[in-house]
Structure formats: C-alpha cells, structure tokens
Amino acid sequence: MVEAAALHGPISSVDELDHGLLGHASPPEVRDALRGASVEETARHGKYLFVRLDGRGWLVLHFGMTGGLVHLEADHPRPEYTRLLLAMDDGDRVAFTDVRKLGRIDLTDDIGSFVERRRLGPDALDADETTFVDALSGRRGSVKPALMNQRILAGVGNIYADEICFQSRLDPRTRIQRLDRRDLRSLRRVTQRVLGIAIERKANLHRLPRTWLLARRDAGEACPRRDGRILRVKVGGRSTYLCPSCQVPR
DNA sequence: AGTACCACCTGACGGC
C-alpha cells in the first residue's frame, strides 16, 4: 500500500500531524524528514512498519489497535481520525488513521538500532526454528504472556496469542517449562500459520476461517471444534478466551 | 525474570 501510494511521487507536504502519537522524534523532525522525500522501500519487524525516505532514514509506524493507512485519490475527503496526512506530488494523499491513538509515529536512522533500543525480540513470522525455540526455551512464565511479550518474540498480539494457543490445543496458562523442544517447534508452525493466514485475509476477523477461535471469541460461545463452551479468564492481566475442553494444561 | 498494576485513548455496550 505504501509502495503503491509512493509510486505517485515524492511527498509534497505534511498536512496533519498529531503530536500525541510521536515517539522520540519532534514534530519539526518528522515534518522535515517527510517533506520532499521519496519512499524507496518498506520493511517490517513485529508490529512496526518502516518506510524508507530517501537519504533521511526511516519513518516508523505502529498501528496500535485501531491504526491503519488509507490511500486517498485526489479530492477524496480526509478520513475521520486522521493523525498523519501526507500529500503526494500528484495530488493523491496518504492518511494514517487511528481512533484510539495507541499508534506511534517515529523516525530512525537504522532499523537494527531501533529494534535494539526497543529491545524487540526476533520477528515471530520470520523466525526460523532455532531462533523461535531459543527465544522461548528457558522461560519461566506461561505460554500466552511469552508469546505476547515483544521482547521475546515481536509481532503477536492478544487475540492472535489466544488463537495460537487454541490451535496448539494448549491452555494459555501452561508453563513454558512444561513444553519440550518438539512442542516449541510445533508452536512455531502454528504461530506462523496463524499470522500468515491473518495477513493474507488482511486481518479482517470476519474473513478468518470459521474453525478458528477468533470467529467465536466470546464467553459462552460454542467452541468451533467440539461441544465445549468458550471461557473468559485473565492471563497476564489480559482478557483471554479458551476452550477448556480442548485446550489442555500440561 | 516474571508479575501486577496504572496510564494513555475513545467508541461500544450494558445497566439502571
């Protein structure tokens, strides 16, 4: 999307910028980095999107819970909740929208150092078997909080952590120490399959397979797999849904 | 290292 919009030429102006979403970069720094810049490429690590601005480092975007990018053809109205609005040279615009303002806008010269400073773990989707297993093994906590901990693995949020536990038939409160390397390798396959399919379906919850927990993630709902009922509990302080009849603790 | 809590933010929703 960013690349598609960027084909329309350099950014001619920054028409809106919500300072509340800025990380370490100041408003003038962000405006200066963007104005006149051409987008060269994009990259991703976990939940962060990096947009390369020619010769000026990277724009860093995090979408929080409700954030997203919208490409607007010329003369299309500015969407509600726009937090950053870029005008391209040909008149098209790109809006970063975010109802709840949990997103982030920042700058960095180097992705590696950004990842290091934030102490992000390896990307959950890109991690090879050894990387994934090494990231988790030896941990003392429960599976779900570990999957969600961006310093252990980057990229898994609350609802997908539930889905991964469901598809792994693991109670999210299961201690990692109870899992052997074979379990962790299997957890990786499930994690990458879940994230991969979610991305493919553009994370639209209505387009996800009906066999997924996410299709029925509500207390008292019928488990998509069997005759169990979905239970809501708190794990690591976060709302967690599971089917007690098919997700077994170990 | 892990856990628990709070704050940020705003729309949706349930109760009365």
Added chain:
DNA sequence: TGCCGTCAGGTGGTAC
C-alpha cells in the same frame, strides 16, 4: 433518553 461504569487493545512505566 441519557448517564455511568466497564471493556477492548499495545506499549511503557513503576513497584514488588
């Protein structure tokens, strides 16, 4: 109808 409390989510902070 409308007010009020609660919840959802990701991150980052503090305290234990």
